[in-house]
Amino acid sequence: MTTILAEREAQPTLNSAALAQLRSDILTCRLMPGAKLRVEGLRERYGMGASPIREALMRLEAEGLVVLEQNKGFKVADVSIDNLNDLMDTRIEIEGVALRWSIERGGVDWEASLLAAFHRLSKQEKFNPESPRAISNDWNREHEEFHAALVSACGAPTLLSIRSRLFEQAERYVSLSIMADGPSRDDVSEHQRLMKVALSRNVEKALEANRLHIEATRGKVAASLASKKKPAALSVVNRKPK
Amino acid sequence: MTTILAEREAQPTLNSAALAQLRSDILTCRLMPGAKLRVEGLRERYGMGASPIREALMRLEAEGLVVLEQNKGFKVADVSIDNLNDLMDTRIEIEGVALRWSIERGGVDWEASLLAAFHRLSKQEKFNPESPRAISNDWNREHEEFHAALVSACGAPTLLSIRSRLFEQAERYVSLSIMADGPSRDDVSEHQRLMKVALSRNVEKALEANRLHIEATRGKVAASLASKKKPAALSVVNRKPK
DNA sequence: AGTCAACAGATTATCGATAAAATATTTGAT
DNA sequence: ATCAAATATTTTATCGATAATCTGTTGACT
Known part of the structure; x- marks a missing residue:
């Protein structure tokens, strides 16, 4: 390996x-x-x-x-439904603030890097044909970088680091959901719309689009969690036999 | 000791x-x-x-x-002015969200615990006569608990833990400021006002009061930092002599 | 004098061994 | 057989020693 x-x-x-x-x-x-x-x-x-x-x-x-x-x-x-909701509620607010500031403060460099990040993401396959039960590493990276680009002009490093920690936590729930239900749509258009409203400097629409993006994930993950095929605690790292 | x-x-x-x-x-x-x-x-x-x-x-x-x-x-x-501003800007937003939710969702238990926390804080001396260059441990605890009580009904543990981490960071700046400039006012009335607007369920006023509370701290700390009597990096933990 | 290489001393990062605590198993009494 | 005390085993938390890396100093050379 x-x-x-x-x-x-x-x-x-x-x-x-x-x-x-x-x-x-x-x-x-x-x-x-x-x-x-x-x-x-x-x-x-x-x-x-x-x-x-x-x-x-x-x-x-x-x-x-x-x-x-x-x-x-x-x-x-x-993981739990409660924690998922807590996490997603918090994400909506925090990414909201970061996105607002980024849109208000971002210059032409921000616009450029956002376009670039979107382009890279859109050209990247989400699933590797061989292992459709896991998102491709490359896609994950580009996806994270696209969302980071959206808020990169926010100007508050502390807020950004909180955002990315929450984003990570959410990634874990997504992995779980995909392990359970298989590949999900590659939502290029959703990301494109997010980018467009951000670039058009329409704060309200951008926040709403971001909220919906997060809610969509929440919905999908919550569904998987509810139909709990969770062997969760079974994947123990090591146990001395006999 | x-x-x-x-x-x-x-x-x-x-x-x-x-x-x-x-x-x-x-x-x-x-x-x-x-x-x-x-x-x-x-x-x-x-x-x-x-x-x-x-x-x-x-x-x-x-x-x-x-x-x-x-x-x-x-x-x-x-520490730095930039980091201070970053931190305080972020705190205003995050405590804002937590406070809003807490006011919207808090029940009578929340009101009771808030009153209790305020009472304890108001009865606690901020400075120990012997060492006026450091806030009393007890006051710090009650202060933290009062602010925690304000947002305790927020319902989002993730958001609360972020809030308290930021609060801690701010405490460090306050310590620094007091080491430099000596004791500051014991702002009982400011806290009382915060509690009152929260209990009256006036979200907008509460957010504004909270913002001002944070801005006041920022102002005081920024002043100390600017008049930099910083021997900062000198307090090294240990250095092998010769 | 100034620069740089080699060395010496200090400091960090890591390992393997052990003490302390938790968990699982046996044993003995009811 | 059931429960609980006593014991054995596993696992965690911690230490002291060592290897790897960094930092400061000396001295040779230009």
Whole structure:
């Protein structure tokens, strides 16, 4: 698996490699929500000692992707309808503010980078024919970058970093939904509309479009969650046999 | 210093003790913005090994109180006018949303807990006569709890946790300002007004009052920062002599 | 004097071993 | 058989030691 090695080589430190790996494994649900994260298992999985792994887990705990129970170890954060609603409600407001400021403050550079990001996203296939139960890595990246481009002129780094953390959390729910129900539409037109209203500097319409975009995701994910085919906590990282 | 021991005894794990200690030392600026955080120094300071300390630092990094430069170690996050403005702008919006929802959704329990929190805050001295260059711990706690009470009925845990992280960051700027300029007014009336407009369910007035409350802090802190008597990076945790 | 390479000292990142805590299993009494 | 105390096993949390990296200093050369 060249990906893992590549990702690891790129990192200057085992710690950051562990962080990148864990984040990716959690966001794509290779590590399922609720799964126990035994250090020994992760050590084997990533081929490193306990320290860099625990440090990475600690960081992810602060981000809400991992939960630590004192003296009982780490597990992947659970998912739930309540948490989904909480998350999406919060996203709508926060992305709303960021988008408003971005539209009000963005210059021609912002417009250009938004167009560019949209173009890249629209040319990228969402699903890899071989594995239709997972979104392509490249598409995910372009998608994240498109939404980041929308709000990039917002001028408040703190707000932007909060936004991107929430965006990540949402990605995890989407992965889950796709694992359960298979590929979803590649919503190019929805993104195009978002871009258009933003470029036309119509704040109200842009906020509404963004809200609907988020609501659409919420609806799809909520449906998957409700028809709970959740073997959730079963994907344990490692358990000593007998 | 019984505080340190007490705080430490209360924690089930060295890790969480380190976290609490570090957070507190950073928020009160006993560890100054920009200060290098050498592990050896922290080991002596807190009397524990490197692992729990590094794990705590990693977590604080995610919260933005600490910065990690790969292979160069940790330091306390810097402060700046730009960051202050970014932070306060973001707070105004996020606390605004939380406050709106809380006012719209809060029941009589919310009203009661808000009244109680205000009462406790108003009975608490802000400064300890002995050390007028630092806000009393108790006041800080009651203050945080009063503001938490204001938004507690908001119904979105994610939003609340973001709010409280931003609130913490702001506390650090306030500490800094007080270290530089000495005690500030104990703004009971300002808090009382906030509570009143919230209880009267007047969303617009409440948001405005909250905005002004934050702007007042921003103004005071910005003034201190501008007259920069910053020996900032000088409070290094430990440096091997000669 | 100024620059740079090589070295020495300090600091970070990581590992492997161990103590502490939790969980699972056995055993003995009712 | 049932429950609970006692024990064994697993897992977590932490330490001390070491390898890797960075930083500051010395000294040779222009």
